[in-house]
Amino acid sequence: xxxxxxxxxxxxxxxxxxxxxxxxxSLRRAVARPSARRAVPYLLVAPALLLVCILLAGxxxxxxxxxxxxxxxxxxxxxxxxTQYQQAVQDPQFSGVLVRTMLMAALTxxxxxxxxxxxxxVLGRIRSRGLRLxxxxxxxxxxxxxxxxxxxGWIVALGPHGPIHGLLHLIGVGAPTLLGTExxxxxxxxxxxxxxxxxxLLPAVxxxxxxxxxxxxxxxxxRRRVFVSVILPQLKATGFAALAIxxxxxxxxxxxxxxxxxxxxxxxxxxxxxxxxxxxxAPLGAAIGIILLILVGAGFGATLALGRVRIGRRGL
Amino acid sequence: xxxxxNATEPVPDSQPLITPPAGRPMxxxxxxxxxxxxxxxxxxxxxxxxxxxxxxFLGPSGSGKTTVLRLVAxxxxxxxxxxxxxxxxxxxxxxxxxxxxxxxxxxxxxxxxSVVQNIAFPxxxxxxxxxxxxxxxxxxxxxxxxxxxxxxxxxELSGGQRQRVALARALVYQPRxxxxxxxxxALDRRLREDMQLEISRLHREVGITILNxxxxxxxxxxxxxxxxxxxxGKIMQCGTSRELFESPxxxxxxxxxxxxxxxxxSVSGSDGDRCLRSEGLTLRIPDxxxxxxxxxxxxxxxxxxxxxxxxxxxxxxxxxxxxTFAAFDGTGVFAQVQIEDERAVTVHxxxxxxxRIAVGERVIVGWDAADVPVLxxxxx
Numbered sequence: 001x002x003x004x005x006x007x008x009x010x011x012x013x014x015x016x017x018x019x020x021x022x023x024x025x026s027l028r029r030a031v032a033r034p035s036a037r038r039a040v041p042y043l044l045v046a047p048a049l050l051l052v053c054i055l056l057a058g059x060x061x062x063x064x065x066x067x068x069x070x071x072x073x074x075x076x077x078x079x080x081x082x083t084q085y086q087q088a089v090q091d092p093q094f095s096g097v098l099v100r101t102m103l104m105a106a107l108t109x110x111x112x113x114x115x116x117x118x119x120x121x122v123l124g125r126i127r128s129r130g131l132r133l134x135x136x137x138x139x140x141x142x143x144x145x146x147x148x149x150x151x152x153g154w155i156v157a158l159g160p161h162g163p164i165h166g167l168l169h170l171i172g173v174g175a176p177t178l179l180g181t182e183x184x185x186x187x188x189x190x191x192x193x194x195x196x197x198x199x200x201l202l203p204a205v206x207x208x209x210x211x212x213x214x215x216x217x218x219x220x221x222x223r224r225r226v227f228v229s230v231i232l233p234q235l236k237a238t239g240f241a242a243l244a245i246x247x248x249x250x251x252x253x254x255x256x257x258x259x260x261x262x263x264x265x266x267x268x269x270x271x272x273x274x275x276x277x278x279x280x281x282a283p284l285g286a287a288i289g290i291i292l293l294i295l296v297g298a299g300f301g302a303t304l305a306l307g308r309v310r311i312g313r314r315g316l
Numbered sequence: 317x318x319x320x321x322n323a324t325e326p327v328p329d330s331q332p333l334i335t336p337p338a339g340r341p342m343x344x345x346x347x348x349x350x351x352x353x354x355x356x357x358x359x360x361x362x363x364x365x366x367x368x369x370x371x372x373f374l375g376p377s378g379s380g381k382t383t384v385l386r387l388v389a390x391x392x393x394x395x396x397x398x399x400x401x402x403x404x405x406x407x408x409x410x411x412x413x414x415x416x417x418x419x420x421x422x423x424x425x426x427x428x429x430s431v432v433q434n435i436a437f438p439x440x441x442x443x444x445x446x447x448x449x450x451x452x453x454x455x456x457x458x459x460x461x462x463x464x465x466x467x468x469x470x471x472e473l474s475g476g477q478r479q480r481v482a483l484a485r486a487l488v489y490q491p492r493x494x495x496x497x498x499x500x501x502a503l504d505r506r507l508r509e510d511m512q513l514e515i516s517r518l519h520r521e522v523g524i525t526i527l528n529x530x531x532x533x534x535x536x537x538x539x540x541x542x543x544x545x546x547x548x549g550k551i552m553q554c555g556t557s558r559e560l561f562e563s564p565x566x567x568x569x570x571x572x573x574x575x576x577x578x579x580x581x582s583v584s585g586s587d588g589d590r591c592l593r594s595e596g597l598t599l600r601i602p603d604x605x606x607x608x609x610x611x612x613x614x615x616x617x618x619x620x621x622x623x624x625x626x627x628x629x630x631x632x633x634x635x636x637x638x639x640t641f642a643a644f645d646g647t648g649v650f651a652q653v654q655i656e657d658e659r660a661v662t663v664h665x666x667x668x669x670x671x672r673i674a675v676g677e678r679v680i681v682g683w684d685a686a687d688v689p690v691l692x693x694x695x696x
Contacts, residue, residue: 211422212424212426214391216437217411218412218414218418219412219485219489220412220438222410222412229440233429234428236428
C-alpha cells in the first residue's frame with residue numbers, strides 16, 4: 001500500500017488522491033483472488049438480471065390482478081376468478097381486434113422477411129463502400145426517427161394531398177385515402193421491422209460461402225435455382241428467427257394502428273390501452289395484456305420450432 | 317538425350333512447345349487475357365487440351381492458374397481471346413450450361429444437405445427422375461468406394477470422405493470435363509497421394525478429360541498426361557513431366573521443378589571439350605550446346621556424392637565441398653554441401669558410402685555432363 005509504505009518512512013502522507021489509489025489497488029487484489037474471480041461472471045450479468053427480474057415482477061403482478069375479480073366502483077380487488085378473462089373475451093370488440101392483430105402480425109412478418117432477404121444479400125455483398133453507406137442510411141433512417149415523427153410522416157405521404165394518393169389517382173385507380181386502412185398500418189409496421197430483421201439476417205448472409213453458389217452453377221443450376229436451392233436453405237434457421245421477432249414486434253405494435261389506423265383498425269395493444277385508461281378497468285387491461293403475451297410467446301415459439309424442422313433429412 | 321531446341325530465340329510464351337497429342341480438342345484457349353484492375357492475372361494464354369487428357373496447370377500461387385480454371389468454368393469472363401469447349405465458343409454460355417464439373421479447393425459441399433442429397437444435387441438441377449437419381453447416386457458412391465454414409469451431414473465426415481463425396485458429386489452426371497482446383501491441398505500427404513492415385517484410376521476408368529490446377533509438382537507429375545508451368549499469368553512451358561524436367565526452356569521452369577542449383581555462365585571450347593565458365597568454375601557440358609551462354613540444372617537426385625578420401629570413378633565434373641547439413645530420409649541421405657566458391661548444392665544419395673556423409677565431412681560432388689539438363693541461352 002502506498003500510504004502504508006510512505007508512513008513507514010519519515011513522512012506520513014495521507015492525501016485523498018493516494019487513498020483512492022490504495023482503494024483501487026485493494027479492489028484489484030480482491031478481484032484477482034481465485035474465489036473472487038469465480039464471482040465475476042455473476043457480477044457482470046447482475047444489472048441485466050435485475051432488469052429481467054423487475055420485468056418479471058411486473059408481469060407477475062399483472063397476472064395476479066388479472067386473475068382476481070375487481071370492483072370498478074370501489075376500486076378494490078376481490079376473490080380469485082377468471083372473470084376478467086371472461087369479460088375480455090365477451091367484449092364485442094375483442095374477437096375482431098384479436099383476429100386483425102394476429103393476421104396483420106403474421107402478414108407483416110412474412111412481408112418483412114421477404115423484403116429483407118434480398119436487401120440483406122445486396123447489402124452484404126456490395127463492393128462499393130459509398131453504395132453500402134447509402135443503403136445503410138436508407139435502412140436506419142426510419143428506425144432512428146422515432147414512432148411519432150415517422151407515423152406522422154406517413155400521414156402526409158398517404159394523406160389526400162400526398163404523393164401516393166396523387167400517383168394512384170394518376171394511374172386511374174382513383175383510390176380514396178389509404179389512411180385508416182389496414183394497408184396504411186401494414187406499411188408503417190413493415191418500415192420498422194425491416195431494419196431489425198436485416199440486422200438479424202446480416203451475420204447469416206455474411207457467413208454464406210459464395211463458392212457454394214459458384215459450385216451450384218457449375219453443376220447446372222441457373223441463378224434462380226441457386227437462390228432457391230442453395231441460398232434460402234442456408235438462411236432457413238435465421239430466417240425463421242427473424243420471422244418470429246418480426247411477428248412479436250408487429251403483434252404488440254401500438255403507434256401505427258393508433259395513428260395510421262385512425263382508431264378504426266385497432267390492435268390488441270390499442271384495445272388494452274383503451275380499457276385500461278379510458279374505462280379505468282386495470283384488471284381487464286391486465287387480462288388483455290396477459291392474453292397478448294401468451295399469443296406472442298406461442299407464435300414466437302411455434303415459428304422458431306418451424307425453422308428447426310428438417311425436411312427430407314433422409315433419402316433424396 | 318536432350319532434344320534440339322531452338323533456344324537462341326525466345327520461345328513464344330503462349331505457344332505450347334510440344335504439339336498436343338492427337339485427338340479431338342476438348343478445351344481450346346486462344347489468346348485468353350483476364351485483368352483484375354490493371355493486373356493481368358492471365359496474360360495472352362493459348363493452349364489446347366485434347367479429349368481424354370489429364371492436363372495440369374502447375375505454378376506458384378498468384379501465377380494465374382486458378383483464374384484459367386474459373387474462366388473455363390464460366391465463373392469469370394475473359395477480357396480478350398476466345399474459349400472453346402468441345403469446339404463451341406463459350407462466350408455466351410453461362411456456367412450452368414457448360415456441362416462440366418468443378419471440384420473446388422474448399423470442396424464446396426452443401427452443409428444443409430446430406431451426402432446423398434449433395435451427390436444428387438446436379439441430377440436434381442437436370443430434372444432427372446427420382447428413381448434414376450437414386451440409382452446414379454448409388455453408382456457414384458460405389459465408384460468412389462464410399463462406405464454407407466449416405467444419410468450423414470457434411471460436417472459429420474472426415475477430410476478424406478468429404479473429398480470422395482465432392483468427386484462423386486462431380487462425376488455423377490458424367491460431365492465431359494472435370495476441373496480440379498487444388499482440391500487435395502488441404503489433405504495430409506498420405507491421404508493426398510491416395511486421392512491422387514484414385515483420380516488417376518478414375519481418369520483411366522471413366523475416360524473423362526481432366527483439367528487440374530496445382531502448386532504441388534508431385535501432384536502434377538503423378539497422373540498428368542501434360543503439364544503447363546505457369547508464372548505471372550503466362551504459360552512458361554507445356555509438355556510431359558519428362559520434357560519439363562529434362563529440357564526446361566527457362567530458368568523459371570528449371571528452378572521451379574525439383575529444387576535445383578542453377579549455374580549459369582558463358583560457353584566456350586570446341587566439340588569434345590565444351591565448357592561452361594560460371595563464377596570461377598569450369599564445368600563440362602554436352603557438345604550439342606550451341607548457344608554462347610547456358611545454365612546447368614543440378615537437381616539433388618542427379619548428383620553423385622562420395623567422401624573426399626574415397627576417390628571417384630572419374631565423373632566429367634567434380635566439385636569439392638564440405639557437408640553443412642545431412643539427414644537420412646528413409647531412402648538415402650539428403651545433404652547440403654558447401655562447394656568451393658561458397659555456393660551450396662543439395663544432393664540426395666542412396667549409395668553405399670552414404671552413411672559417411674555427415675556434417676563437417678569433406679566430400680566430392682560429381683556428375684557426368686550428359687546426365688544433367690542444360691538450359692541454352694540466358695534463360696529468360
